[in-house]
Amino acid sequence: MSATRILLLGDLILDVPEPDHWLSGIAPILRGGDVVIGHLEVPYTHCTDEVAGDVPAPGANPDHLAAIARAGVTAVSMAGNHMMDCGAQGLADTITGLDAVGLAHAGAGKDLASARAPAMLKAGARTIALLSYNCVGPELSWAGPDSAGCAYVRVTPEDGSASRPQADLRHIDAASLAGMQADITAAKAKADLVIVALHKGITHRPSELANYERPLAAAAVEAGADVVVGHHAHIARGMEMLGKAPVYHGLGNGCVVTHALSPAQDHPARAEWVERRKAMFGFEPDPAYPLAPFHPEAVNGLIGELLWHEDGRLEAGFIPIWFAPPGRPEAAGEKAGAIASYLDRIGQQAGLPPLSFACREG
Numbered sequence: 001m002s003a004t005r006i007l008l009l010g011d012l013i014l015d016v017p018e019p020d021h022w023l024s025g026i027a028p029i030l031r032g033g034d035v036v037i038g039h040l041e042v043p044y045t046h047c048t049d050e051v052a053g054d055v056p057a058p059g060a061n062p063d064h065l066a067a068i069a070r071a072g073v074t075a076v077s078m079a080g081n082h083m084m085d086c087g088a089q090g091l092a093d094t095i096t097g098l099d100a101v102g103l104a105h106a107g108a109g110k111d112l113a114s115a116r117a118p119a120m121l122k123a124g125a126r127t128i129a130l131l132s133y134n135c136v137g138p139e140l141s142w143a144g145p146d147s148a149g150c151a152y153v154r155v156t157p158e159d160g161s162a163s164r165p166q167a168d169l170r171h172i173d174a175a176s177l178a179g180m181q182a183d184i185t186a187a188k189a190k191a192d193l194v195i196v197a198l199h200k201g202i203t204h205r206p207s208e209l210a211n212y213e214r215p216l217a218a219a220a221v222e223a224g225a226d227v228v229v230g231h232h233a234h235i236a237r238g239m240e241m242l243g244k245a246p247v248y249h250g251l252g253n254g255c256v257v258t259h260a261l262s263p264a265q266d267h268p269a270r271a272e273w274v275e276r277r278k279a280m281f282g283f284e285p286d287p288a289y290p291l292a293p294f295h296p297e298a299v300n301g302l303i304g305e306l307l308w309h310e311d312g313r314l315e316a317g318f319i320p321i322w323f324a325p326p327g328r329p330e331a332a333g334e335k336a337g338a339i340a341s342y343l344d345r346i347g348q349q350a351g352l353p354p355l356s357f358a359c360r361e362g
Helices: 019-023 062-070 086-101 112-116 172-192 214-222 267-283 333-349
Strands: 004-014 034-040 075-077 104-105 118-123 126-134 194-200 227-230 239-242 245-248 254-255 300-308 314-324 329-330
Touching: 004 019, 004 062, 004 227, 019 254, 019 329, 034 126, 034 194, 062 086, 075 126, 086 104, 104 118, 104 126, 112 314, 126 172, 172 194, 172 214, 194 214, 214 227, 214 239, 214 245, 239 314, 239 333, 245 300, 245 314, 254 300, 254 329, 300 333, 314 333
Parallel strands: 004 034, 004 254, 034 075, 075 104, 126 194, 194 227, 227 245
Antiparallel strands: 004 300, 118 126, 239 245, 300 314, 314 329
């Protein structure tokens, strides 16, 4: 029998009209996958509550979840720093919307047990378990025994203060790491393949991995993860094999189109963050990308590709994509070779081995 084709997509934010248009450049690629997993970066809700703690992202139109499903996505990870920006109601609306359009999900729920539970995905006669963890805070976004939020692994700064996205995060909390590993081991006992999504790393900075990222991925693999996928940086990261397990340290943006990062807006906290992040991370966005004003190198993107053979063997690869102005992802075409070289270079600059993953056309 032919191998199961698993595609791995980066962050999804669709809070502008015409979501099908913004996804149409990569939808033909995604529809070629048997299982397609993206990362839902923000809540999809009409709720306008704002929770203090991080710069709040606006909720996206929940009707746009159907467009994500139409584009070929079959499941999403949810544990991230913005998922609770509209509070418990925003999360509940998001989960209701995902269930309504048949998108499986993991990483957030009405309580910690729900957030830590894997999504069990069918792939023919086999089963894939998807787990998702927020490793960057803010801590108020994390679920508790009786409170809604995200599954998490606590990573703290040198001074032991609270985990938060703009901090210099370094130290992995042993107790929450053990919790993640226990979840992976339990999922491995029920599934044929375990995929672990980690919201981790340093945003907007090419060629750099935080010192905790590779040890955290290794701990997931040690516990039984077959694949580790990273999100959060809004720029692509390198890839490596840990034994037989592929690790995608950062898939960057999948489809992110939003006005939340525009300097011309009435929301003072978001407008202030637009300017502050440029100084913090040392970049000036290309003005041709008003809906995706990220680091200029973030135009280089990828979709992870796994060929899961009947004997359990995994072939790891990636499909280069790029982002056309004002922020629409599409097949890389003639840019594919240059993007592959870029991914190899930034990986090695971050201390990873030369890229061994196969580069494939969509």
